[in-house]
Amino acid sequence: MKVAIAGATGFVGTRLVARLHQDNAEIIVLTRNPERARRVLPASTFPRANVVHYDPKQSGNWQQAISGCTGVVNLAGTPIADQRWTPTYKQSILESRQVTTAKLVEAIEQASEKPSVLVNASAVGYYGTSETTAFDESSPPGRDFLAQVCQQWEERAHRVEAAGVRLAILRFGIVLGPGGALGKMLTPFQFFAGGPIGSGRQWVSWVHRDDVVQLIVEALSNPAFSGVYNATAPNPVRMNTLCQTLGEVMHRPSWLPVPAFALELLLGEGATVVLDGQQVLPKHTLSAGFEYRYETVKPALQAALAEFG
Ligand SMILES: NC(=O)c1ccc[n+]([C@@H]2O[C@H](COP(=O)([O-])OP(=O)(O)OC[C@H]3O[C@@H](n4cnc5c(N)ncnc54)[C@H](OP(=O)(O)O)[C@@H]3O)[C@@H](O)[C@H]2O)c1
Structure with missing residues (x-):
């Protein structure tokens, strides 16, 4: 198997590279920053991972690296909860996904030896937010900014199907592992000052990173x-429940709520990512026979925390 991955240097991508490498796959790491990519994915550890520089906004020679690959995985995009959502930042959240996906699809269309599949990330933000509704893959999209981002991201990916290439869109929940959202939540707990964020009633549709990689x-x-x-x-x-369980697993109290306004001050409109959630059920994933290693949150948190070292 030979797989090209955009976003291979990120939280999910690095784990995916390690897994594919272990399975003896050849990997093309498409990255905007090869020097950083080689630090994150050293050649000594990953000799079958070839780093290819790309500008995901431009067509170019990098697109030839797609030819001959069995599959392409698209995980690329500006992080959504790292900064205050200014108009420029929102534009970057949207464009980085739209344009990168469009250029990957273009590369697949033009490949002399076409990959047979594109696996494209999306997010549960597709459904919008609700405290009461349960969503599955057949639910309609929401109307907020992230829902629009996900729709446009998926719409660009769908274009690959016209080239006869199979498409799997994976709508990620909050990925639990050593880093990501959990990494940001840990510090207050370590200092005995952890607690629920916002109302605490918002749903968190989580998934362990190993299950995402397996999927x-x-x-x-x-x-x-x-x-x-x-x-x-x-x-x-x-x-x-997430914070209560995190406290239990860390042997720390979960008592000091993080007020919504503190996050709104920090992230502006972007605070919605943590303050408003959605209950998402993997109906299609289960009916496809996918077997989760982590079905409930406590063992998933235990495993994720063990990996922080
Ligand atoms: N982690 C989660 O909980 C979660 C939840 C829902 C959805 N997702 C989505 O799943 C994908 C993978 O998640 P992740 O946590 O692994 O993400 P991540 O750690 O933020 O990594 C994403 C990668 O995207 C590339 N990237 C960053 N800014 C970019 C830009 N402006 N244009 C093009 N590429 C850019 C970077 O690769 P290079 O610097 O090497 O180019 C980076 O390594 C992301 O699209 C994310 O939005 C993640």
Whole structure:
């Protein structure tokens, strides 16, 4: 198997590279910053990973690296909760996904030896937010900014199907592992000052990083995987439960709520990512026979925390 990955240097991508490498795959790391990519994915550890510089906004020679690959995985995009959502930042959240996806699809269309599959990330933000509704893959999209981003991201990916290439869209929940959202939540707990964020009633549709990686691997290798799959665990929890369980696993109290206004001050409109959630169920993923390693949140948190070292 030979797989090209955009966004391979990120939280999910690095784990995916390690997994594919272990499976003896050849990997093309498409990156905007090869020097950084080689630090994150050293050649000594990953000799079968070839780093290719690309400008995801431009067509170019990098697109030739796609030819001859078995599959392409698209995980690229500006992080959504790292900065205050200024108009420029929102534009970057949207464009980085739209344009990168469009250029990858263009590369696949033009390849002399076409990959047979594109596995494209999306997010549970597709559904909008709700404290009461449960969403599955057949639910309609929401109307807020992230829902629009996800729709446009997926719309660009769908264009690959016209070239006869199989498409699997994975709508990621909050990925639990050593870093990502969990990394940001840990510090207050370590200092005995952890607690629920905002009302605590918002849903968190979480998934362990190893399950996301396994789902990507199955979507790459199993021709039956086609369409949209929620990459979320079958048992989403409310924020209160997540923080309570995190406290238990860390042997720390979960008592000091983080008020909504503090996050709004920090992230502006972007605070919605943590303050408002959605209950998302992986109906299609389960009916496809996918077996989760982490179905409930406590063992997932235990495993993720063990990896922080
Ligand atoms: N982690 C989660 O909880 C979660 C939840 C829902 C959805 N997702 C989505 O799933 C994908 C992978 O998640 P992740 O947590 O692994 O993301 P991540 O750690 O932020 O990594 C994303 C990668 O995208 C590339 N990138 C960053 N800014 C970019 C830009 N402006 N244009 C093009 N590429 C850019 C970077 O690669 P280079 O610098 O090497 O180019 C980076 O390594 C992301 O699109 C994310 O939005 C993640």
